[in-house]
Amino acid sequence: MISTDFDTIAAISTPLGEGGIGIIRISGPHSISIASKIFKSPKGIDLYSVKSHTIKYGFIIDPEKSEKIDEVLLTIMRAPHTYTKEDVIEINCHGGYVILNRILNLVIKYGARLAEPGEFTKRAFLNGRIDLSQAESVIDLIKAKTEEAQRIAMEHLSGKLSEKINSLRDLLTRVCAHVEAYIDFPEEEIDGLTESEIEREIMKINSEIKELIEGYEEGKIYREGLKVSIVGKPNVGKSSLLNALSMKDRAIVTEIPGTTRDIIEEYINIKGLPLKIIDTAGIRHSHDIVEAEGIKRSLKAIEEAELVLFLLDMSREIDSLDEEIMEKLGEKRIILVLNKKDIKRKDFKIPGKIQGIPSVEISALKGEGIDDLRELIFNTFISGRYSKEGVIVTKLRHKVALENAYEALNNALNSFKKGEPLEITAMFLREGLSFLGQIIGIVTTEDILNLIFSEFCIGK
Ligand SMILES: Nc1nc2c(ncn2[C@@H]2O[C@H](COP(=O)(O)OP(=O)(O)OP(=O)(O)O)[C@@H](O)[C@H]2O)c(=O)[nH]1
Ligand SMILES: [Mg+2]
Numbered sequence: 001m002i003s004t005d006f007d008t009i010a011a012i013s014t015p016l017g018e019g020g021i022g023i024i025r026i027s028g029p030h031s032i033s034i035a036s037k038i039f040k041s042p043k044g045i046d047l048y049s050v051k052s053h054t055i056k057y058g059f060i061i062d063p064e065k066s067e068k069i070d071e072v073l074l075t076i077m078r079a080p081h082t083y084t085k086e087d088v089i090e091i092n093c094h095g096g097y098v099i100l101n102r103i104l105n106l107v108i109k110y111g112a113r114l115a116e117p118g119e120f121t122k123r124a125f126l127n128g129r130i131d132l133s134q135a136e137s138v139i140d141l142i143k144a145k146t147e148e149a150q151r152i153a154m155e156h157l158s159g160k161l162s163e164k165i166n167s168l169r170d171l172l173t174r175v176c177a178h179v180e181a182y183i184d185f186p187e188e189e190i191d192g193l194t195e196s197e198i199e200r201e202i203m204k205i206n207s208e209i210k211e212l213i214e215g216y217e218e219g220k221i222y223r224e225g226l227k228v229s230i231v232g233k234p235n236v237g238k239s240s241l242l243n244a245l246s247m248k249d250r251a252i253v254t255e256i257p258g259t260t261r262d263i264i265e266e267y268i269n270i271k272g273l274p275l276k277i278i279d280t281a282g283i284r285h286s287h288d289i290v291e292a293e294g295i296k297r298s299l300k301a302i303e304e305a306e307l308v309l310f311l312l313d314m315s316r317e318i319d320s321l322d323e324e325i326m327e328k329l330g331e332k333r334i335i336l337v338l339n340k341k342d343i344k345r346k347d348f349k350i351p352g353k354i355q356g357i358p359s360v361e362i363s364a365l366k367g368e369g370i371d372d373l374r375e376l377i378f379n380t381f382i383s384g385r386y387s388k389e390g391v392i393v394t395k396l397r398h399k400v401a402l403e404n405a406y407e408a409l410n411n412a413l414n415s416f417k418k419g420e421p422l423e424i425t426a427m428f429l430r431e432g433l434s435f436l437g438q439i440i441g442i443v444t445t446e447d448i449l450n451l452i453f454s455e456f457c458i459g460k
Pocket of ligand 2: 239253
């Protein structure tokens with residue numbers, strides 16, 4: 001059992017640095033008593049008697065030195081209608097490194113403990129305000145790199161995934177109850193589901209679980225983004241393409257082959273997909289030490305990429321170097337980008353070996369075909385099957401739990417069909433329930449929680 005007997009925690013909840021305001025958050029049973037020791041209002045307000053969810057003006061004072069540390073606004077929020085369901089105090093002070101740390105030290109001196117990463121959100125979960133999948137979405141919301149990722153995270157925080165999991169659990173619990181009723185009252189006539197209805201129900205639940213699992217690959221991309229490397233011979237227009245995609249004058253472009261020596265990264269957003277685009281040094285055999293090192297990094301960038309944009313220059317004939325690079329791409333997912341459409345040779349032909357790879361003709365210089373390329377990248381990863389209305393799984397932890405549930409239900413179904421003792425079917429069904437419960441945190445352990453919340457920032 002996870003303990004919910006809490007002490008009082010505190011942390012700086014705003015990023016460290018200089019800012020207009022900085023916030024220190026305190027949560028737990030002693031929040032108000034700690035704040036009242038270090039807060040003085042000009043009117044002599046007693047924090048114990050102020051209404052919940054109000055803001056008071058005053059000063060943070062170091063009681064030992066009677067020194068004013070900062071002029072602040074203090075928010076008092078009493079349990080249970082707070083982020084953690086505990087008494088919460090937020091001190092809005094000036095956003096300076098020294099101020100924030102001095103106030104935090106005072107708060108700790110008078111009885112709070114430094115919060116661990118994500119501990120406020122962990123308490124919101126342990127105190128039952130949100131379930132585990134909702135708590136996890138808080139971090140996705142904070143880290144979202146595109147509006148689409150933010151929208152999905154917000155839906156999860158609002159409980160859309162939880163609702164789906166709960167409805168699957170309800171259906172499964174019902175099937176389980178029927179199976180168990182047959183175990184308990186084998187001879188009696190039970191007004192329950194027939195055998196074929198039980199089979200059908202299990203299959204129906206499992207097909208919904210499968211759909212969620214299948215959506216994961218796409219969900220993950222929205223959450224984590226994709227690494228895309230632009231690869232090709234020197235001078236084919238890689239840096240020009242990076243600039244065109246990012247709509248910035250990011251990388252140096254010259255007519256001299258071997259211009260780019262280092263890896264250049266830019267973040268772009270295609271219809272909500274966060275992409276990290278990596279421009280690399282043109283690959284060739286070089287005796288120049290700097291260029292050779294750049295080429296080594298290009299090869300590494302190919303390895304790490306989830307998508308390679310392989311560039312060919314249509315104003316020249318394909319040569320053995322192009323083919324050599326092609327060989328290096330191996331099993332990678334590739335889009336063939338045929339550049340310099342504006343000065344394309346009449347007799348340009350895609351080599352037989354790579355015919356069939358999705359391709360697009362562009363002119364990086366003139367900005368032609370760039371939208372088609374964006375569309376092609378998007379469609380390579382997003383099928384459109386998992387519509388905006390649907391629930392989309394974005395976390396590996398959830399996917400693994402769904403896969404385990406799927407397997408358990410399959411085992412249940414097989415055992416049931418084979419006519420094995422119903423206890424076995426029931427056991428597998430219970431197992432499936434438990435796996436689904438892991439997603440929303442009905443079934444969990446301290447280790448799992450620590451792992452999840454360690455991803456968070458301090459103060460959330
Ligand atoms: N006509 C035409 N020229 C282009 C196009 N794209 C790039 N270029 C020119 O090709 C030359 C090389 O472009 P870069 O973008 O520097 O090529 P790169 O592949 O990054 O080259 P390295 O960094 O040397 O590997 C420059 O002179 C560009 O202006 C295009 O679509 N049409
Ligand atoms: Mg370049």
